[in-house]
Amino acid sequence: MKYDFDTVIERRQTGSSKWDVLASRFGRDDVLPMWVADMDFVSPPCVQEALIQRAKHGVYGYTVRQDDYFSSIQQWMSTRHGWDIEKDWIASATGVVPALTVIVQAFTNPGDGILIQPPVYYPFKRVITSWGRKAIENPLVEVNGRYEIDFADLEEKAKLAKVMFLCSPHNPVGRVWTEEELVRVGEFCLRHQVLVVADEIHADLVYKGYKHTPFASISPKFAANSITCAAPSKTFNLAGLKTAYVISPNAAIKERYESMLAKASMSEVNPLGVAAMVAAYKQGGPWLNELLEYLDGNLMYLNKFIEEQIPEIRVVQPEGTYLVWLDCRGLNLESRALDQFLVHEAGLALDEGHLFGSEGVGYQRINIGCPRSLLEAGLNCLRDAIERTVRTVSE
CATH class of the missing domain: 3.40.640.10 (Type I PLP-dependent aspartate aminotransferase-like (Major domain))
Structure with missing residues (x-):
């Protein structure tokens, strides 16, 4: 690809809504932000x-x-x-x-x-x-x-x-x-x-x-x-x-x-x-074309990872946007407990589904507009937290 979507850009201490308000928004600043709808890619040259x-x-x-x-x-x-x-x-x-x-x-x-x-x-x-x-x-x-x-x-x-x-x-x-x-x-x-x-x-x-x-x-x-x-x-x-x-x-x-x-x-x-x-x-058209290819790759990675390693969660397949709606009801966690689990056990900052209306209870929104290494890190944290807590309790 002509453009680089893999390099992780340090966004902390830049006044970023996504990265610099984690403590006030989620109660801690050591979580991986995959919530608000902006991407972690540099804009086109x-x-x-x-x-x-x-x-x-x-x-x-x-x-x-x-x-x-x-x-x-x-x-x-x-x-x-x-x-x-x-x-x-x-x-x-x-x-x-x-x-x-x-x-x-x-x-x-x-x-x-x-x-x-x-x-x-x-x-x-x-x-x-x-x-x-x-x-x-x-x-x-x-x-x-x-x-x-x-x-x-x-x-x-x-x-x-x-x-x-x-x-x-x-x-x-x-x-x-x-x-x-x-x-x-x-x-x-x-x-x-x-x-x-x-x-x-x-x-x-x-x-x-x-x-x-x-x-x-x-x-x-x-x-x-x-x-x-x-x-x-x-x-x-x-x-x-x-x-x-x-x-x-x-x-x-x-x-x-x-x-x-x-x-x-x-x-x-x-x-x-x-x-x-x-x-x-x-x-910017050529840059966007490559971005869409990269996002498609991120979506395929997300689908494969969740299907193989986190079967408790279901991906609602998006037809557009870099935001993905996750059905987390298979974790059998009450709404507030689900929010707390993701932040304090998985170390992830997602958008809580109930914010989008009562129809979103039990769901979470994840932003995949990021380098694949960050997506991989987030999903690994989620899988490990489920293995460590949810599956252990159910057993």
Whole structure:
């Protein structure tokens, strides 16, 4: 491979959320962090060079979005996802979650319902309830080890909502929704006048045999009833540079979003973030192709290891994202005990399944976006802890 995904980069003492808040988040700082969704890989060389050149300029004042900002997004959406978008559809955001916060304030009132599909990315519910809105839950159902949408329940719940947060690809269960599934979602939401807000931040991270379909690309009527939230942050490991954006072909919706964005004083963009995004989108394709191969190898390693050495745990096979949903119910540990076991016996920091909703109790989310040696170390620690404690007790 041309790019290096095997070298372990020391991230401690860099202000890393993933590595430097372990004591406060998990109660100890000697655990291996495989939780928050950023990768332990360096960003592409083209991004590093663009940042160096921009930094050398020496002036980092207020920044506006110029043509290369818009054209890089347009080019990426067209070449990677077959979606041709217009410059005027694109609005800025400091992050997808901040964008959701603005959307909640712009398009709903206190007490309004917002649809989510748990077990789902937990900031969704936090944003909804923090602003006095009601989370309307349409839980996913697991059928033969694969999560599906309960469409009968969705249609009933859509009657109670003004907005739907659609996680696509889905975090944490890893589903890449098919076009047929998205069409059904879109039809229900149109029928009941529910605005679809598609969080597509993981859109570029899809495994072989699957294809991400941008919700708004399916038809003009869906595009007119939607806002797409996207970013290069997961794809190229740029989360700290605040490079998100939203897309809406509906001029009235976009204007309403940007008006609330201005009220919240969140319209500014980061000059370094812009430079990184433009470089990533215009030159980072080959790096991403190799990253996907590496992640596929990590997933195969995880599957083989757990199947052969930790049969108590079941892997919910992801179709996209570098996040893997692990069914740990075979360990026969109560929810709190499972959390404690992973931290204090296995020495692992994972995202606790119950954070994603009651449907996640007994599950954990592991991040495989790391050098394989770290993945191997984590799985060895998990196996050894199970052998030392869980299996010994059961015997």
